[in-house]
Amino acid sequence: MYRKKSTGACMAVCASLGVLLAGPIAASPLDNPAVTVPDADPFYAVPGDIAGSANGTVLDSRPITASAGPVPLDAKAWQVKYKTTDHTGEATATVVTVLVPNTPWTGPGPRPLVSFQSAEDGVGLRCAPSLALRGGGLLGGAVSDVVTSVPQLLHTGWAVAVADYQGPDSLFTNAKMTAHGVLDGIRAARSFAPAGIDPNAPMGLTGYSGGGYASLIAAMYQPTYAPELDFAGLAYGGTGSDSREVYDTANGGPFGGGVPILFVAQSRAYPQAQLESHLDDTGRRIIAESQADCIFDGTARYPGLDFGKHLSTEGADKLESLMWQNSPLTQPGLPAQPVFYYHATGDELVPYSSGMSMVDRMCANGVRVEHLAIPGSEHLVEAARGIDYAIPYLADRFAGKVAPTTC
The missing domain is CATH 1.10.260.130 (434 Repressor (Amino-terminal Domain))
Structure with missing residues (x-):
């Protein structure tokens, strides 16, 4: 049932990993005495009296100095704890990092808000993006895509929300927990007064690989779970439609x-x-x-x-x-907004054909999808540069341009 794959692609994988590790990434936050890991940090504790609170309710907050590697980000930043629900419907709480550029917004209309789903690929809170953003970029040994992607999003002038969407139990690839964690994190970010996010701000979703899974799943659940959230667009990549593959x-x-x-x-x-x-x-x-x-x-x-x-x-x-x-193909609903999907044809971790299964389903049901196949590349290379595809697409959606489609 589980066929063994050739390790011939390892050279490309290791080379890509080397590119990421060679960048400006600080030591692991586990080695930084100024940062307490979430498991030992009372701020992350789930309160016992939140069942009656609305999903997305802000429960606690604290300002932080957010960084990408050793370089502080030019943004005001907060960790915001909020109420959500897990895959069983039980009340729980997790954290979203809210970042607002220090530079004034000069574009038309209010400053957009982008929900960036990091590839929170792990089963421990040391893998949470909130720890990476506070501690400098490494997640206990895993490369964090927040290091490359969040600075670029902030450079556009957009506000950014980065949720620890897997919740306090780190429920990796759990569809309901993921969707609830993302959507309630956006609710919390919008209502968090110190961030000053305009209620009419255009919003978008983006992420790659595990973060692409989270972005897609959230978009699929949004029409029923959070109908008041109106996303201008979804840009994601490197994501399988069937987790078994x-x-x-x-x-x-x-x-x-x-x-x-x-x-x-x-x-x-x-x-x-x-x-x-x-x-x-x-x-x-x-x-x-x-x-x-x-x-x-x-x-x-x-x-x-x-x-x-x-x-x-x-x-x-x-x-x-x-x-x-918990695979995207088995979830209810479809994205209500235009979608941009990119995928390397030589992806050795997430089969290209698996990602296309969801594209085909969306196209067949009237979703406007623009698809980009990237030849001669593989998974980790696109993890580093995928945000370069996502930003122009979202910028056009925020500007009100008609979304292209390759369906």
Whole structure:
């Protein structure tokens, strides 16, 4: 069921990772004594009396100095804790980082607000973008795309909201928690008075890979979960339509060591499935070691891991079922705004064909989609430069230009 992939693409992956790591990225916030990790920071604690509060209600806030690597960002910034709901409908709380450029907005109309979904690829709060933005760019060993993308978004003059959308339990690739976390984070950012975001400000969504998943899922849930939010456009890339395909592709390949976090996330969200009972001894040890991992922790610890060897056929079927349940193709609704989607044809982590399945579905149902296929590239290269595609698209939507379509 889980076919082992060739590791021949590793040279391209490692080269891309090297490009990202060679940039202006500071030491991990875990090594910075001035920054407390979320697990030990009372600010992140979920209050016990919020069930009656509206989703998106601001519960607490604090100003921060946000940075990209060692360089402070030229913006006012706050961490804002807000009420949301998890995948079971239970009240919970998470954090959105709200950033507003220090330079006055000179464009027409109010300053736009962009919700940037970082690839929060991990199952520990040390992988949260709020920690990266406060601590300098590394997420406990994983490269944070906030380092490259948020500065560029701020440079346009736009306000930016970056939610820890996986919630306090770090429910990686959980569709409902992700959608609620993103949408309620935008609600909180708009109502947070110190940021001064105009209620009539145009809004957009963007993200890549795991952040693209979050952006797409949020757009699909928006018409029913947050109908008052009116997005001018969605720009995302490098995202699979079927999470099972991503798991299958990564397993045994250069990203194989990151596969256990997918298992941890599903096991944590759905304890009734008893997934760990289907592991062999080696599998149980790997999972025990992966409980707080960001994706590159695992890829470094278990390069080329074929995790499927440690999971029974019944366990694999259960895992696939849960991943399918949380895949974009199985979610209700469709984006209500125009969409721009970009994907490298040589993507070795997220199959190009998987991303196109969702494009085809949107096109078939009347969504205006512009699709960009990028030949001769792969996943991590586009992680670094994808925001260069997203910004012009969103700028045109904010300007009221008619969205192009390649459907």
